[in-house]
Amino acid sequence: MYAPERQQEILRLARESGRVDVLSLAEEFQVTAETIRRDLxxxxxxGMVRRVHGGAIPAGRLDFEPDVAERESTAADEKNRIARAALAELPAEGSIILDAGTTVARLAAAIPVESGLTVVTHGLPVAARLADHPGIALHLVGGRVRHRTRAAVDAWALRAYAEIRADVLFLATNGFSPDGGLTTPDLAEAAVKSAAIAAARRVVLLADSAKAGQEHFARFGSFADVDLLITDSGLSPEDADAIKAAGTEVLLT
Structure with a gap:
């Protein structure tokens, strides 16, 4: 099968199922994953599809959002390295905000047992990892819980973040780019992320490089809001340079 024929078939599958993934396509067409990535x-x-973590969705479905279980298994090695690197950004004492996100949840699980930080989060999986931590003073922000992300959103969460000032925010995102900034599919979740950014003195973005170039429906910030991006070595030198030009430090793991 020639590449244009394969690409048309990939497009058909994406429109039929709403999503295609690289590994399944590689197996179906008996080609390498790198060949499928080039096709996508x-x-x-x-403009036919929009690339997302591990695959693609048909163009026009910017509301697509993988659930927590799917995101947990995506780029797991990269997320683990990012979380380990983020440990160095924890303050010796004081307060932090942990955003709802699978990489941030990995950071939460890795916080040393001797830590005595005050932690604020609106992410249920994050809170669950810290609920039994002996030294953490944990504050769980309330609100309507989005089933797809297990994150509290809406007015209660916004009010809570308006009332605090934390030392560091560890932020998550569904997509980022030097021009498009930080984006996520849901407006309510974007509003809470914006409120968390405003509530912190320092912002550290934890995002694997597969999210680079992804733009979703709701924009909640730009790299002017981010002090440090911790990502993996898959980030292109061009994107890294553009992000640095915006005033953000970039750490590759």
């Missing part, structure tokens, strides 16, 4: 890049550039 061509389809993305033509």
């Amino acid at each position: 890049k061509i389809l993305d550039r033509s």
Whole structure:
């Protein structure tokens, strides 16, 4: 099968199922994963699909959002390295905000047992990892819980973040780019992320490089809001330079 034929078939599958993933396509067409990634890049550039973690969705479905279980298994090695690197950004004492996100949840699980930090979070999986931590003073922000992300949103959460000033925010995002900034599919979740940014003196973004270039429906910040991006070595030098030009430090793991 020639590449254009394969790409048309990939597009058909994406429209039928709502999503395609790289590994399944590679197996189906008996080609390498890198070949499929090139196909998806061509389809993305033509506006036919939108690349997402591990695959693609049909263009126009910017509301697509993988659930927690799917995101937990995506880029697991990269997320683990990012979380370990983020440990160095924990203050010796004081307060932090942990955003709802699977990489941030990995950081929460790795916080040393001797830590005596005050931690604020609106993410249920994050809170669950810290609930039994002996030294942590844990504050769980309330609100309507989004089933897909297990994050509290809406007015209660916004009011809570308006009342605090934390030392460091460890922030998550669904997509980022130097021009498009930080984006997520849901407006309510974006509003809480914006409130968390405003509630912190320092912002550390934890995001694997697969999210680079992804733009979703709701924009909640720019790199002017971010002090440090911790990502993996898959980030292109061009993107890294553009992000640094915005005043953000970039750490590759």
